[in-house]
Amino acid sequence: MDTKNVPLIKTKRFWAGILLAQFILFYIFSKSEYWISFFDKLYDVQKNFHIRIFSWIPFSAGDLFYILIGIFLLVQIMNIFRKNRRKKALFRILIFLNIIYFTYQIFWGMMYFQNPIIKKLASQDKPNVEKAKLLALKYLKKAGETRKSASEDKNGVFVIKNREGLVQEIIRRQSFLPNQIISKNTLTKISVKESLFSNIMSYTGISGYYNPFTAESQFNSNLPHSIIPFTIAHETSHQLGFAREQEANFVAYLTGINSDNPELRYSAEYFTLKSLLRYIYTEDKIFAENLIRQYSPAMKRDRAYERNFMISHEGRLEDFFGFTNDLFLKSNRQEGSVTYSYFVNLLLNYEK
Structure with missing residues (x-):
């Protein structure tokens, strides 16, 4: 693939690099008491806000979210086996993984590193x-x-x-x-x-x-x-x-x-x-x-x-x-x- 005339943000290499950078960044955060305390306080602020948004829904919105994720990933994995769709499918998966990983770590992942009870x-x-x-x-x-x-x-x-x-x-x-x-x-x-x-x-x-x-x-x-x-x-x-x-x-x-x-x-x-x-x-x-x-x-x-x-x-x-x-x-x-x-x-x- 000739990437010279393609904006960097639209390349798979860029998003793979961002994902790797996230792994390293959150690993560093997990070793810092300051950042662990920051994410702990952030969760204390946002938890009631998130509950208010989704608690009124009579069924599990989170389960529906997981089902939609499963469908999306299944479609993209199937597209990987199609030569004319492979590049776009890999590109979408990388962007998706970046978004999901970042959101998970911000909302929850760093909570595992709190000071033990x-x-x-x-x-x-x-x-x-x-x-x-x-x-x-x-x-x-x-x-x-x-x-x-x-x-x-x-x-x-x-x-x-x-x-x-x-x-x-x-x-x-x-x-x-x-x-x-x-x-x-x-x-x-x-x-x-x-x-x-x-x-x-x-x-x-x-x-x-x-x-x-x-x-x-x-x-x-x-x-x-x-x-x-x-x-x-x-x-x-x-x-x-x-x-x-x-x-x-x-x-x-x-x-x-x-x-x-x-x-x-x-x-x-x-x-x-x-x-x-x-x-x-x-x-x-x-x-x-x-x-x-x-x-x-x-x-x-x-x-x-x-x-x-x-x-x-x-x-x-x-x-x-x-x-x-x-x-x-x-x-x-x-x-x-x-x-x-x-x-x-x-x-x-x-x-x-």
Whole structure:
């Protein structure tokens, strides 16, 4: 291609160079406390603005956005295999990647490099199995008691009766988060949507996700109801400004653990108990299995329903998404998707 008479901005080489420059620039930003603080403050300013724009839409605008992106990329990839359209297709893909990458980093990507919550806690001890056992016994009792106040379906399985009330309670409880740990501007409202991909998500092992382009929290509406309240609290913790997965779990725990809403409180207590048991199981399998046998009859029904749901949706799609999600987490200063030690570490130090 003769580029002498073609404006530089219209060449593939120019946009490839811009993309590379972005990689380098945001890498430098990720190493600077000043710029990390800048993007943190920027997110605090723009999050409520973005939520106001998209929250009134009755379906997930972010999911529609992803569908349109998928169609665009599919068309361009098909054009790459057509000789007369290849150059334009590559040019469009490069421009698209520049725009998407820049927008993602400005709106969300740099949030992964915030100062870890663990550094804000008075105690920063490493996880201890014996302490985790004591805490697991505590949450076994708490979850069993809270479960008595929750609603059930005809099969005696936990069911959410008022999802709108649940969402409003999450907003209310976020305003009570401890300021010394959660130094974020509160949300005026939260944008929670059922994912348009719920049926597919059931086979991926993904319970929910946050869309940084529309500030929407999506969740899998097909999940067992015992999982959904904590999932919503987790995704809205991302909306609040916590990018790391296990820190979003911790903020969701703080949101739900003292709630007056039994649906939210039980889901938070139950998630906490399961996370502790996963951690304990690696060190003392017998203790973990014995504690599971001590579940209340209602909790055993919930656990059986969850297990049956997971077993019926197992497959290679879950393995693929688990692998890719694991890579994504590790590339953003996080533990892998199956590791709960950081959440347990935060939990134990906070409780201490």
